[in-house]
Amino acid sequence: MLRYLGKRFxxxxxxxxxxxxxxxxxxxxxxxxxxxxxLGDQATAEQIAALRTQLGLDQPIxxxxxxxxxxxxxxxxxxxxxxxxxxxxxxxxxAGVTILLTLVALTLAVLIGVSMGLISAMNRNKPIDRGVVxxxxxxxxxxxxxxxxxxxxxxxxxxxxxxxxxxxxxxAGIVAFAATIFMPAMALGVRxxxxxxxxxxxxxxxxxxxxxxxxxxxxGLPESTVIGRYAMRTAAMPVITVAGLSAGYMLGGAVxxxxxxxxxxxxxxxxxxxxxxxxxxVEGGVLTISLVLAVLNLAIDLIYAILDPRIxxx
Amino acid sequence: MTLTQATSPDRLPGGxxxxxxxxxxxxxxxxLANPTAMASIVMLAxxxxxxxxxxxxxxxxxxxxxxxxxxxxxxxxxxxxTDNLGRDMFKMVLHGGRTSLFVGLVVTAISMSIxxxxxxxxxxxxxxxxxxxxxxxxxxxxxxIVLATAAAGIMGPSMTTVITSLSIVLIxxxxxxxxxxxxxxxxxxxxxxxxxxxxPTLRLFTRYILPAVSSPILVxxxxxxxxxxxxxxxxxxxxxxxxxxxxxxxxxLTEARNYxxxxxxxxxxxxxxxxxxxxxxxxxxxxxxxxxxxxxARRR
Numbered sequence: 001m002l003r004y005l006g007k008r009f010x011x012x013x014x015x016x017x018x019x020x021x022x023x024x025x026x027x028x029x030x031x032x033x034x035x036x037x038x039l040g041d042q043a044t045a046e047q048i049a050a051l052r053t054q055l056g057l058d059q060p061i062x063x064x065x066x067x068x069x070x071x072x073x074x075x076x077x078x079x080x081x082x083x084x085x086x087x088x089x090x091x092x093x094x095a096g097v098t099i100l101l102t103l104v105a106l107t108l109a110v111l112i113g114v115s116m117g118l119i120s121a122m123n124r125n126k127p128i129d130r131g132v133v134x135x136x137x138x139x140x141x142x143x144x145x146x147x148x149x150x151x152x153x154x155x156x157x158x159x160x161x162x163x164x165x166x167x168x169x170x171x172a173g174i175v176a177f178a179a180t181i182f183m184p185a186m187a188l189g190v191r192x193x194x195x196x197x198x199x200x201x202x203x204x205x206x207x208x209x210x211x212x213x214x215x216x217x218x219x220g221l222p223e224s225t226v227i228g229r230y231a232m233r234t235a236a237m238p239v240i241t242v243a244g245l246s247a248g249y250m251l252g253g254a255v256x257x258x259x260x261x262x263x264x265x266x267x268x269x270x271x272x273x274x275x276x277x278x279x280x281x282v283e284g285g286v287l288t289i290s291l292v293l294a295v296l297n298l299a300i301d302l303i304y305a306i307l308d309p310r311i312x313x314x
Numbered sequence: 315m316t317l318t319q320a321t322s323p324d325r326l327p328g329g330x331x332x333x334x335x336x337x338x339x340x341x342x343x344x345x346l347a348n349p350t351a352m353a354s355i356v357m358l359a360x361x362x363x364x365x366x367x368x369x370x371x372x373x374x375x376x377x378x379x380x381x382x383x384x385x386x387x388x389x390x391x392x393x394x395x396t397d398n399l400g401r402d403m404f405k406m407v408l409h410g411g412r413t414s415l416f417v418g419l420v421v422t423a424i425s426m427s428i429x430x431x432x433x434x435x436x437x438x439x440x441x442x443x444x445x446x447x448x449x450x451x452x453x454x455x456x457x458x459i460v461l462a463t464a465a466a467g468i469m470g471p472s473m474t475t476v477i478t479s480l481s482i483v484l485i486x487x488x489x490x491x492x493x494x495x496x497x498x499x500x501x502x503x504x505x506x507x508x509x510x511x512x513x514p515t516l517r518l519f520t521r522y523i524l525p526a527v528s529s530p531i532l533v534x535x536x537x538x539x540x541x542x543x544x545x546x547x548x549x550x551x552x553x554x555x556x557x558x559x560x561x562x563x564x565x566x567l568t569e570a571r572n573y574x575x576x577x578x579x580x581x582x583x584x585x586x587x588x589x590x591x592x593x594x595x596x597x598x599x600x601x602x603x604x605x606x607x608x609x610x611a612r613r614r
Binding site: 018256 | 448449451452453456457458459460461463464465466468469482540544547548551552553554567570571574575578581585588589592593596597600
């Protein structure tokens with residue numbers, strides 16, 4: 001198990017560094033002087049030169065890269081140009097919202113996906129199965145930002161159940177929190193729940209054809225045990241894989257959703273930071289998303305290894 | 315969608331090498347016989363035609379502001395109604411489709427071409443493969459839209475930016491699919507035989523490998539197309555896409571969200587066009603996969 005974990009850790013490194021290096025190169029190689037752009041038209045040549053030195057932009061790109069790498073390893077991400085405070089202090093304020101949003105959306109997606117997939121597989125080729133399959137195909141094609149607008153129209157404008165936008169942290173009470181997180185989480189989770197429905201359905205249909213399920217039934221085990229204890233465990237494996245990919249996708253999709261619902265999350269912060277050319281904050285945001293994803297993928301791998309002992313010993 | 319593409323060697327139909335060489339004719343015949351595929355092709359044809367013929371079907375500048383005609387509901391004069399600036403939504407949707415589909419087409423062409431070349435190299439040279447696959451891991455684990463947002467923000471919103479950043483992001487999943495196929499095919503006897511008689515590597519690739527991987531590439535391309543259209547819409551929607559002077563479905567929705575209570579139709583129609591396009595592309599990809607890979611189809 002330890003060896004397996006060690007191997008997994010090594011494989012995580014590229015997933016953290018590839019996006020970071022890409023963003024680093026984009027920032028450094030894009031036309032125009034970042035220092036000049038950050039300071040605006042009124043800046044004097046001295047001010048620009050001073051900022052260039054401060055940001056290390058007057059160094060050769062290789063030295064810049066090493067400095068930047070050192071910053072990451074020592075967890076010193078520099079100061080935000082706009083907020084004038086350390087990036088390391090700004091990020092946590094925003095990251096929490098995005099992580100919560102992703103978790104709620106993922107939970108919704110898994111709950112909907114697994115139950116719909118199960119219902120569909122158990123009623124194969126009956127009207128309910130066809131209904132679920134058709135809905136899933138539509139769901140996969142639903143752009144989440146458009147679905148978010150439709151949700152706002154239905155729940156906020158017409159029914160007036162939830163506020164149009166805004167955010168209440170969980171500390172404001174669970175009801176207040178739920179009222180502001182439900183629509184964003186639904187919008188973010190809908191495509192993924194449709195994907196999981198399809199995955200769960202096809203993997204359940206596969207498993208139900210396995211001889212060991214026939215054996216379990218022949219032994220007279222109640223159907224709830226056959227499905228719940230025997231079939232579900234195997235059928236869940238591909239769904240867990242999809243859940244891992246979904247979480248990554250949702251962290252990305254959160255950008256649009258956070259903007260629509262005015263949630264103070266990482267995605268919105270990132271877009272605003274990009275707009276303000278606040279490069280240290282952009283790099284910090286990308287690093288945070290990479291790290292969250294890496295941790296998440298590791299967690300998925302662990303769940304996998306726990307569910308399927310064969311993986312541990314490969 | 316693109317992430318769920320199965321590429322394991324177990325897709326090999328019992329070592330039957332003939333099965334890999336699928337001529338265009340049979341694929342077409344089978345597509346025509348498949349109702350879902352036909353429906354999606356018809357949908358795509360209508361969407362493409364209405365985008366191409368937009369200047370004829372809805373003449374005039376779609377961005378022309380007409381303050382007297384604000385918020386007119388859909389009707390005989392304005393099929394899809396008008397928006398907050400009095401612009402005709404029917405025109406906006408038709409002309410917006412030109413941008414959306416164009417970006418989708420170009421991104422698919424660029425990312426698939428690069429993926430095919432790199433995938434072939436990766437499948438043949440182990441040293442390159444190790445490096446490339448770690449890069450792909452990194453790119454695939456990270457949400458593409460965030461990368462594209464950062465890229466678009468840094469390079470400034472423009473069509474070139476959108477096409478560049480989406481192409482980079484979408485190379486990774488396609489590269490993995492192509493490489494997986496190349497790995498399977500290079501082990502076939504026909505390749506071994508070709509190598510034994512001294513066929514040069516480049517020729518081996520163009521004459522033997524490429525035809526054999528064309529079916530999965532076709533399937534992948536339809537999913538990449540849909541991801542690109544969706545990506546462009548998302549980026550344009552949050553304002554880091556094609557820029558405010560151009561028109562696309564995503565762009566049309568940006569301002570629409572502020573008027574959703576007064577004029578829901580300005581949100582409805584661009585989104586509907588977007589969804590239909592993605593639906594058609596996904597259905598086409600699904601049915602292509604079913605046709606080209608009967609083993610997978612049986613499970614559905």
